[in-house]
Amino acid sequence: MTKMKKSSVVLTCLLLLLLSGALAFIDGNASQYIVRITRLCAINIVLALSMNLVQGFTGIFSLGHAGFMAIGAYSVALLTIPVAKKETIFMLEPLIAPLDTLTLPFGVALIIGGVLAAAAAFLIGLPCLRLRGDYLAIATLGFSEIIRILITNAQCVTNGAQGLKSIPKTADIWWCYGIALVVLVFIALLVSSSYGRALKAIREDEIAAESMGISLLRHKMLSFMISAFLAGVGGGLYASYIGTIGPDVFQISRTYDILMIVVMGGMGSITGSVLAAFIVTIGQEWLRVLDGPLPFLPFWPENGVSGMRMVVFSLLLLIIILFFRNGLFGHKEITWSSVGARLSALSGHAHKEVTKP
Amino acid sequence: MSERVLEVNHATMRFGGLVAVNDLTMLIDKEEIVALIGPNGAGKTTAFNMITGVYTPTEGTVQLCGKAITGKRPDRIAAAGIARTFQNIRLFKALTVLDNVVIAQHLRLTSSWPAAVLRLPRYRKENAAMYARAKELLETMGLWDVRGEIASSLPYGMQRKLEIARALATQPKLLLLDEPAAGMNPAESAELTGLIRGIRDQFHLTILLIEHHMDVVMDISDRIYVLNYGSLIAEGTPAQIQQNDDVIRAYLGGDEDEA
Numbered sequence: 001m002t003k004m005k006k007s008s009v010v011l012t013c014l015l016l017l018l019l020s021g022a023l024a025f026i027d028g029n030a031s032q033y034i035v036r037i038t039r040l041c042a043i044n045i046v047l048a049l050s051m052n053l054v055q056g057f058t059g060i061f062s063l064g065h066a067g068f069m070a071i072g073a074y075s076v077a078l079l080t081i082p083v084a085k086k087e088t089i090f091m092l093e094p095l096i097a098p099l100d101t102l103t104l105p106f107g108v109a110l111i112i113g114g115v116l117a118a119a120a121a122f123l124i125g126l127p128c129l130r131l132r133g134d135y136l137a138i139a140t141l142g143f144s145e146i147i148r149i150l151i152t153n154a155q156c157v158t159n160g161a162q163g164l165k166s167i168p169k170t171a172d173i174w175w176c177y178g179i180a181l182v183v184l185v186f187i188a189l190l191v192s193s194s195y196g197r198a199l200k201a202i203r204e205d206e207i208a209a210e211s212m213g214i215s216l217l218r219h220k221m222l223s224f225m226i227s228a229f230l231a232g233v234g235g236g237l238y239a240s241y242i243g244t245i246g247p248d249v250f251q252i253s254r255t256y257d258i259l260m261i262v263v264m265g266g267m268g269s270i271t272g273s274v275l276a277a278f279i280v281t282i283g284q285e286w287l288r289v290l291d292g293p294l295p296f297l298p299f300w301p302e303n304g305v306s307g308m309r310m311v312v313f314s315l316l317l318l319i320i321i322l323f324f325r326n327g328l329f330g331h332k333e334i335t336w337s338s339v340g341a342r343l344s345a346l347s348g349h350a351h352k353e354v355t356k357p
Numbered sequence: 358m359s360e361r362v363l364e365v366n367h368a369t370m371r372f373g374g375l376v377a378v379n380d381l382t383m384l385i386d387k388e389e390i391v392a393l394i395g396p397n398g399a400g401k402t403t404a405f406n407m408i409t410g411v412y413t414p415t416e417g418t419v420q421l422c423g424k425a426i427t428g429k430r431p432d433r434i435a436a437a438g439i440a441r442t443f444q445n446i447r448l449f450k451a452l453t454v455l456d457n458v459v460i461a462q463h464l465r466l467t468s469s470w471p472a473a474v475l476r477l478p479r480y481r482k483e484n485a486a487m488y489a490r491a492k493e494l495l496e497t498m499g500l501w502d503v504r505g506e507i508a509s510s511l512p513y514g515m516q517r518k519l520e521i522a523r524a525l526a527t528q529p530k531l532l533l534l535d536e537p538a539a540g541m542n543p544a545e546s547a548e549l550t551g552l553i554r555g556i557r558d559q560f561h562l563t564i565l566l567i568e569h570h571m572d573v574v575m576d577i578s579d580r581i582y583v584l585n586y587g588s589l590i591a592e593g594t595p596a597q598i599q600q601n602d603d604v605i606r607a608y609l610g611g612d613e614d615e616a
Contacts, residue, residue, distance in 0.1 A: 213464025
């Protein structure tokens with residue numbers, strides 16, 4: 001048992017080394033386009049993991065993610081845009097003090113963004129977390145819209161519909177993957193702890209969980225606030241990644257993008273979310289071909305159909321929901337022993353190993 | 358004189374115009390096994406729900422070891438020392454047998470969540486103790502060999518036992534069993550009877566159970582309360598209850614019903 005644990009640790013370290021080598025290679029040699037997609041993968045990992053904590057592990061059907069992302073994104077933008085730039089951005093109404101003369105390091109701004117998102121989660125969680133299922137989804141969806149409309153109208157803080165530009169692009173490949181790794185380890189440790197087990201109990205049966213002494217509101221709130229914090233951090237990374245944000249960036253469709261990753265990877269599977277984040281992010285780019293002209297189809301419009309890739313992507317998601325209800329991994333995780341078992345089964349060694357005394 | 362564990366005082370539960378439980382008074386002493394019986398719809402499960410905080414009694418009070426628990430939330434009442442099983446089994450279905458029993462000890466955890474995430478020494482110690490206790494309980498219930506199975510994949514009888522093991526894991530003073538022998542054959546229910554006595558002795562528990570199998574009830578109970586249409590119609594030892602005319606009429610139907 002300990003031997004297996006040790007070899008798992010060694011393998012994980014090797015994998016991390018390999019991955020950082022690959023990242024360094026991409027960072028140094030690949031085109032700007034590839035580097036951007038690689039960064040987006042990491043950001044989507046953070047967002048998917050944070051959503052999976054509430055949806056997959058706690059069983060709370062919350063659709064407020066875009067709202068929490070927006071809070072994180074605007075916090076990071078307002079706290080990192082250089083003072084000189086702020087004057088030129090806020091043309092209609094000047095930015096209120098002290099934000100107008102304040103800039104903070106990126107890392108600090110990220111954490112502040114996360115904390116503010118968590119605080120918002122606390123405020124909406126108090127009334128909303130008493131709701132169940134669809135009702136909670138509708139309430140959180142409404143919250144997300146409220147945030148967007150507040151942002152559109154709070155001209156002196158958010159610059160309204162004009163949005164914010166010149167956000168320093170600090171979030172390079174190392175920032176993104178560094179944070180993704182920290183979040184991954186954090187979530188893994190959390191869900192395997194006693195608190196994580198309590199969250200899963202709530203997901204399985206609220207009535208039984210409560211009668212076993214698990215306070216529903218307290219634990220749902222914990223999960224909801226941590227998730228919002230991480231969504232805020234993810235939103236902050238995203239702001240730094242695209243450099244320009246406006247209220248329309250954080251529409252409901254952002255929430256669905258992440259939900260798609262979580263569902264595809266499997267509700268309650270960390271490794272599933274990570275893998276699906278790569279598949280969905282890269283897939284959405286790769287399928288861009290479909291938006292352009294398709295000369296091999298004679299009946300296809302000459303200039304292509306824009307948005308065609310989303311049609312195909314939606315179809316793929318439909319197939320996943322219809323035939324793989326639990327996503328790629330369901331509640332399961334990819335572990336070294338499961339990979340090993342799969343590999344030896346493929347090479348036909350499994351039989352021999354089982355029959356060995 | 359023995360110690361009083363549960364005291365239900367004139368508890369009434371009304372749902373609109375329907376009186377589900379009417380003026381129920383029950384006194385249960387330490388290490389007693391008491392049965393609550395009655396025909397279908399008599400209000401037995403409603404009585405359980407009042408004791409465990411699922412419902413707040415419309416009138417009356419509930420006390421555990423002299424402390425009022427009336428109207429408290431179910432998780433608070435569990436922490437105060439009442440554990441229960443459910444009439445239609447409510448396990449954490451997709452989780453393992455072991456996890457089911459470990460989770461039920463979460464309420465006694467003193468470490469905060471950051472301490473748990475960081476795996477600080479005190480948390481590690483508490484966590485290890487949870488698993489040790491889970492092992493002990495599963496062994497007592499004869500479920501240690503299936504600890505890795507998913508709870509919903511167990512046969513029915515084992516699921517019932519797992520529910521009892523999970524309830525015991527919360528370290529209760531009072532254990533409420535809602536039809537523990539439901540769906541069991543005579544051999545299985547005889548085994549269950551021995552098991553319930555065993556856990557009472559081993560953990561110095563007080564047990565209140567709802568049961569329809571009369572052989573189980575008469576065999577296991579020190580005392581019996583009989584409910585009919587929400588009201589208490591009799592109370593006494595198994596021998597007294599078997600002779601009670603009101604009880605016989607409630608179960609078999611009296612002359613006035615036939616007319």
